[in-house]
Amino acid sequence: MTTTELAGQALTQERRLVTAIPGPLSQELQARKESAVARGVGTTLPVYVVAAGGGVLADVDGNQLIDFGSGIAVTTVGNSAPAVVDAVTQQVAAFTHTCFMVTPYEGYLRVAEQLNRLTPGDHDKRTVLFNSGAEAVENAVKIARAHTRRQAVVVFDHAYHGRTNLTMAMTAKNQPYKHGFGPFAGEVYRVPASYPLRDGDVDGAAAAARAIDLIDKQVGADNVAAVVIEPIHGEGGFIVPAPGFLRALQNWCTESGAVFVADEVQTGFARTGAMFACEHDGVVPDLIVTAKGIAGGLPLSAVTGRAEIMDAPHAGGLGGTYGGNPLACAAALAVIDTIERDGLVARAAQIGDTMLGRLNTLAATDPRIGDIRGRGAMIAVELVKPGTTEPDADLTKRIAAAAHAQGLVVLTCGTYGNVLRFLPPLSMPDHLLAEGLDILDAVFREIA
Ligand SMILES: Cc1ncc(COP(=O)(O)O)c(C=O)c1O
16 A cells, blocks of 8 residues: 555554564665764664554554654644644645745634733733744744843743753753754753652742752842743653742742743643643743644744733834744644634643553652652653662663553653653644553563
C-alpha cells in the first residue's frame, strides 16, 4: 500500500501492531534520514507516520500506535482535527500568504481578539503573532525591554525556552540544547526554581524568597526587564511549583516594575485542565507566550499582554515574514472553537484524573516511582533509585523503549533525564487511554 493510500484510510481507534516497532519500511526511511538529514535533529521513535487522528498514529508499515505525546503537546485538539482540516482547506484555496505586514487579513485580527479574550485578566490587551515558541519568547523579551528600558532577564533552573541564541541562554540544560553553541546572549540571569520533590522543607513562599534574594543581590531589582517562567516546567520535568511560588514572583515584579512573563508554550490551550496553567495559581501575567497547542500542528505562536507594555516597541519593531500566516490563523480559530465547543478544558482535567488514579496505584507498589505530578493531560512520573531522590535515567530510557515496542508513544524529559511524560491528545478515546495505561503498568512490572 502506498503512503497516500494508507493516509486516506479512515483511522480506526485501535492499537495495531503488524511488525516490530519500528517496522522494516520505517527502518528503510530512517536509513535515508541518516544520509539526508543533519544528525543534530534526533528522533525519539523512528516510526514514519502516514496518518494520525483521535488517539492513534498510523505508520508506513501498517502499525497503529497509541499517542501519549501529541507531537510534544501540539495536537491537543487531535491530529487533523476535522474543524482544523476544514478551516485550513478553505483558507488554502482562498490565499496562502500575503505577509500581514504588507497587506493584512482578518484571520490575524480574529486570532488576536480571541487571545485577548481568553488569556487571564480583564485589562486592555494586545497580541502579536509569530511562528515558533522560541521566536515568541524572544519577542516577549524585546517587548519587556522596550517597555521598561531595562535589560536583565531573569530565568529559572530547569527552564526550557527554545533553541535560538537568546532562548538557548534562557534554557537551563546544557546537553543537548546548548553544548558547543555558545557564546550565548548576555543579560540573562538564572535563579532557583521551586521543585517540591527536591526542595525538602522549602515551600512556595520560601522558594520565591530564595529566588528574589538572588535577584536583588546579584542583578538588582531596578535592572530587571522581565522575569520569564513556565508555570509548569515542561522539558525540565513537568515540575509543578509549590503553591504561592508564582504569585510571590508576580507580586515582586509588580513592586519592582519588571514584566512578569508566563511561557505557556507547552502548558497553554486547555492542556492542563485550564485554558492556561497560570490560572491554577490565580496568577495574571503581564505577558503570556503561547504556541504549540494554539493551532493544532500548524506553526503559530503569540505574545499577548497588557496594552501599555505590548505597545512599547516602535511601529515596525515587531513582526516577520510568516508571523500569523493565514493558514495557521485559520487553524487557530478552529482550535479555539473546538476547545470551547467540545469542553476540552474539562476533558483535560478528566484525562488527568484517570491517569493520576492509575499511576498512583502503580506507585503504591513500585518504589522506583519517586513522584507523580502534573495537571490535566500533562502528567509525569519521576523515576529514582528506591528510597532516595537519586535520578534513574537509565530505567526511564528502558521503560520508554519498552512502551514504544508495545506501540505506545511516550516521551521523556527532565534535567536529570529521569522523567516519563504523558501528553495525550484530548481527542483520545477512553478505551485507548486505558489501554495505554495498561501498557505502562505491564512495562513497569516487566522491567526489573
Ligand atoms: C515552555 C517552552 N517554551 C518554548 C519552547 C520553544 O518552542 P518552539 O520549539 O516552538 O520554538 C518550548 C518547546 O518545547 C517550550 O516547551
